[in-house]
Amino acid sequence: MHAVPINHFLILAAILFGLGVVGVVSRRNAIVIFMSIELMLNAVNLTFISFSNYLNDIEGQIFVFMVMVVAAAEVAVGLAIIVAIFRLRETVHVDDIKLLKW
Amino acid sequence: MVELILFWIFALLAVGGAFGVVVHPNPAKSALLLVLTFFALAGEYVLLMAHFIAIVHVAVYAGAIMVLFLFVIMLLNVPEETRTSRLWGIMRYAGFTLAILLFAEIGYFGFKGFQTAYVQETDLGTVERIGQALFSKYVLPFEIASILLLVAMLGALYLSKRKLEIVGDGKTAPAGKKTEEVLVEE
Numbered sequence: 692m693h694a695v696p697i698n699h700f701l702i703l704a705a706i707l708f709g710l711g712v713v714g715v716v717s718r719r720n721a722i723v724i725f726m727s728i729e730l731m732l733n734a735v736n737l738t739f740i741s742f743s744n745y746l747n748d749i750e751g752q753i754f755v756f757m758v759m760v761v762a763a764a765e766v767a768v769g770l771a772i773i774v775a776i777f778r779l780r781e782t783v784h785v786d787d788i789k790l791l792k793w
Numbered sequence: 794m795v796e797l798i799l800f801w802i803f804a805l806l807a808v809g810g811a812f813g814v815v816v817h818p819n820p821a822k823s824a825l826l827l828v829l830t831f832f833a834l835a836g837e838y839v840l841l842m843a844h845f846i847a848i849v850h851v852a853v854y855a856g857a858i859m860v861l862f863l864f865v866i867m868l869l870n871v872p873e874e875t876r877t878s879r880l881w882g883i884m885r886y887a888g889f890t891l892a893i894l895l896f897a898e899i900g901y902f903g904f905k906g907f908q909t910a911y912v913q914e915t916d917l918g919t920v921e922r923i924g925q926a927l928f929s930k931y932v933l934p935f936e937i938a939s940i941l942l943l944v945a946m947l948g949a950l951y952l953s954k955r956k957l958e959i960v961g962d963g964k965t966a967p968a969g970k971k972t973e974e975v976l977v978e979e
Binding site: 694695696697698699700701702703704705706707708709710711712713714716717718720722723725726727729730733736737740741743744745747748749752753755756757759760761762763764765766767768770771772773774775777783 | 794796797800804807808811812814815820823824827830831834837838840841842843845846849850853854857858861862865866868869871885888889892893895896897899900901903904905907909910911912913915917918922923926927931934938941942944945946948949952953
């Protein structure tokens with residue numbers, strides 16, 4: 692018998708998600724914003740796995756696998772965009788790149 | 794009991810690392826703290842009997858994705874973030890406290906029914922079970938995921954191969970006059 696309640700994992704995931712949200716809204720560096728998004732994705736993954744264990748259903752873990760695939764794709768494209776913006780403007784500060792077209 | 798102690802160790806590492814990611818002004822150190830968070834989360838996945846996900850998590854997140862992040866940070870030579878407003882610096886801490894309180898409250902009261910539900914001993918997360926599910930019932934999503942990865946790879950290649958130029962000096966342009974940007978495709 693494991694002694695850890697599912698509740699603990701859910702609260703941990705909620706706290707991590709909250710920290711990710713704070714990171715996205717308070718940081719101005721595009722790369723750190725990206726990392727905070729990764730943090731939120733991970734919090735959601737933790738929730739998925741907790742419920743997968745609780746419901747004894749494998750679907751949650753398959754979904755986490757898919758989330759990881761999407762996160763990897765997102766990071767590859769997102770960082771390529773950040774590099775392209777940096778080559779154009781020499782900054783990754785989001786306040787400096789608030790205009791779509793200028 | 795051992796599981797509970799391990800849970801608390803990993804939970805504190807994860808929350809501490811995540812907090813560091815958000816507050817640390819140096820992006821490179823933020824990335825390293827994020828690696829710490831990912832390892833702690835892998836520990837939590839093992840506690841939840843999701844062995845396959847734990848291993849893949851370490852390989853994909855702590856390995857591939859964070860290496861990519863660190864690579865880009867060091868390639869771009871991003872300066873440390875500096876703040877202009879003092880009020881913002883103070884408000885940030887209030888924001889942190891409130892956000893964490895809010896989400897912890899949601900986690901606590903929203904999932905109150907799970908306080909008496911414990912982690913079950915199961916073989917659900919083994920490589921064997923995941924592999925069977927992935928290659929039988931979920932084979933179509935699996936294949937679509939591979940196409941998504943291919944598209945992302947091509948997209949990243951295309952974006953980094955394209956040459957971008959600003960015609961004229963974007964920063965010292967006279968007021969009212971727009972600088973022109975030209976995308977040169979090769």
